[in-house]
Amino acid sequence: MQNSAQGIKGDAIFRGFTLLLACSIIVILLLMTAEMVKESLPAISRFGWRFISGSTWDAVQEEFASLPYLYGSIVSSILAILLATPLSIGTALFITELAPRKVGAATAALVELLAAIPSVIYGLWGILVMTPWLQSTIQPFLIEHFGFLPFFRGAPYGVSMLAAVFILMIMIVPIITSITKEVLMAVPSSQKEAAIALGATRWEMIRMAVLPYGRSGILGAVILGLGRAIGETMAVTMVIGNTPKISLSLLSPAYTMPSVIANEFAETTTKMHASALMEIGLILLFVTLVINFLARMLLWSVTRKWKGGVA
């Protein structure tokens, strides 16, 4: 009896302890947000909505607005996702469905390895290898053949939105690929057999049984990739050119929210400058939350139809 009473007491202590840990996460998040709001209040009260809609960033005149950074972050991440998604799904399908077992395993291991490379290395490679290459081959090609489009106007600088998109794409392919791979491997063979037995070719089987079954998981993988792209700082800062200008052309240098924070926080001279950077951080946090929320809604709307099924 005594033992079991002690057990009950132990359980209560354990529960209280884990509750404390769980709460501390929420408290940290709230404290951080509160601190960011507090620190950005001077900028918020001085610039108001102009901070989001305007595009001047002048530390000397103490005139701050964040639209170019917001634009740079969102455009670079979305383009990177658009390029990375087909590439990742293709790679994952190759690994799980098409490649001989050993080749697939080797490919999967290499992809995981890519995910482990620190982002500063990607940035270094980007600035030393990729940007010069873009400047000498890809960008002149785009200007010559697609220069009539507003997206490919201007001079080939190398460092550009395009470079950021490429580097982000390379960085998020591993994470999307490896999650998609896990999702595809979880598709039961009974589903694949159902399609095959109906006379499906391998590609038809993938289209009919594999991809639909895994779609919510794949969507989750893409969202994770997007989250990583939005928050990526180092590599992007090294190749994007860090110019706070909004330009339709992908060849122009641009700037992102994490990049400006990383570049300027150490040399803030005025309170207002620091406050403006803090507000950019707040906007970044908000954008990330919105993306996560939308992702959840999307996931929910996809899986809801399956109610109680084999999801």
Place this chain on the structure above:
Amino acid sequence: MNSKLAIRDLNIHFGDNHAVKNVAMEVAENSVTAIIGPSGCGKSTVLRSINRMHDLTPSARVTGTIMLDDTDIYGRSVDPVTIRRRVGMVFQKPNPFPAMSIYDNVIAGYKLNGVLKKGDADEIVESSLKRVALWDEVKDRLRTGAVELSGGQQQRLCIARTIAVKPEVILMDEPASALDPISTLKIEELIEDLKSKYTIVIVTHNMQQAARVSDVTAFFYIGELVEIGETRKVFTNPEKKQTEDYITGRFG
């Protein structure tokens, strides 16, 4: 009756495991052939060789011939996809496509082959579902997800999906073993009914089921075909001692 399937010298290996040994048997057109035997006797392996499902397993090796009418299923120039359109399959566990509606599940086989007019699709869905006696239960909710059906309904949906593409032979791999007794009964009635149009080969664990639904019964034991004959005869007066021991419940 004509022979629809003729199996000769069928041997199936998985790596070093010789799973099916020198099997020869014939299946008559518009008949139900039951394959029975204890677990691991190779009955499902034989069944799955008839529509080349083993092609999906890299370690599997199939030798011998299986004639479907005049076509050697394992012939050099034969495309397994065309074979599988002629030889449909129903699996042990109901496996409707969860992301598709009931309607889309029925015409899934047509989606592979490309265009299907709306009117034709409606007709195929209705006739296939009627054929499996599911129409009255689902006609008002054809657009809802297939996973909302009960297990027995799902299995009948899978049979509807199989017959919708008008195969000549239907293979059934223990189609009722995951179902409750009432659903099982419905599937058995369905098999009886489908016989008039299709040739059916069914693997079953359940000897009463084999006795109820089949015209011919084949008894397998450790990869070999021990005995094949008219179902009534196999169950009442088997030729081999092993068959008798199995059906009287002395082993297996």
